[in-house]
Amino acid sequence: MTDHNHAHSLHSQLLDDVREIVTHNAGLRPPSVHIVTVGSHPTAQLYADATEAAAKACAIPTHRIAFPADTTSCELASVLRDLDADDSVSGVVLQLPLPEHLADENLSVLISDLKDIDGLKQRNVECFLKDSRLWLGSQTSSLCANVTPAIVVACEQLFEALRLDGS
Numbered sequence: 001m002t003d004h005n006h007a008h009s010l011h012s013q014l015l016d017d018v019r020e021i022v023t024h025n026a027g028l029r030p031p032s033v034h035i036v037t038v039g040s041h042p043t044a045q046l047y048a049d050a051t052e053a054a055a056k057a058c059a060i061p062t063h064r065i066a067f068p069a070d071t072t073s074c075e076l077a078s079v080l081r082d083l084d085a086d087d088s089v090s091g092v093v094l095q096l097p098l099p100e101h102l103a104d105e106n107l108s109v110l111i112s113d114l115k116d117i118d119g120l121k122q123r124n125v126e127c128f129l130k131d132s133r134l135w136l137g138s139q140t141s142s143l144c145a146n147v148t149p150a151i152v153v154a155c156e157q158l159f160e161a162l163r164l165d166g167s
Contacts, residue, residue, distance in 0.1 A: 010161050018058040031090035033062045033117065034083050038076060038102065039069030044095045051093055051117075069099045076102065080110040091117040 022030060033055045035048050048064065055062045065079060083089050092115045098104050108121055 013161075015054065015057045018060075022059045029088070029090075031060050032088065033060055033091050033093065034089055035062060035064045035093045035095060036067070036076070036079065036083075037064065037095045038067040038071050039099045041097055041099075044097055048093070048095045051095075071099075071102075073102055073107065076107055077110055080107060084110060084112050084115060089115065091115050093117045096120075 033051065035051055037044055037048050052062045052064060067076060067079075080092070080094065083092050092111045094104065094108055094111060096104055098107070108116075111121065113121060
């Protein structure tokens with residue numbers, strides 16, 4: 001199997017696994033993904049489209065909130081705070097890159113660790129790096145046990161499937 005075919009197979013399996021979990025847990029509140037974009041940067045749009053397609057393939061409702069490029073930091077911060085406070089919102093993506101006049105590090109802190117789908121917040125990155133020590137044979141901290149962004153779970157499954165576990 002070529003690397004491309006293997007990657008496609010893993011991708012399909014991950015989508016199938018998540019769709020199975022989402023569709024067979026009817027008693028639980030279904031997850032939802034909110035993708036916030038600002039402006040029309042081609043890379044940001046591409047990633048937002050891919051995130052939306054993957055969520056839809058897994059039967060996860062998505063909501064895209066698109067702002068014009070001249071949106072102010074205050075306007076964007078208000079929406080991020082509202083999304084973070086809304087219990088019906090499972091996860092938020094603040095799609096990067098943002099226009100130059102907006103500081104993504106000041107805005108991303110408005111998304112709680114548990115709603116940070118991309119796992120880009122400082123604490124989530126630290127947790128991912130601490131957990132990655134497991135693959136290298138080191139001991140990991142339980143500090144991060146309750147924070148598992150979706151991207152981290154996907155990376156863990158990819159590493160496991162490719163046997164990148166340090167053994």
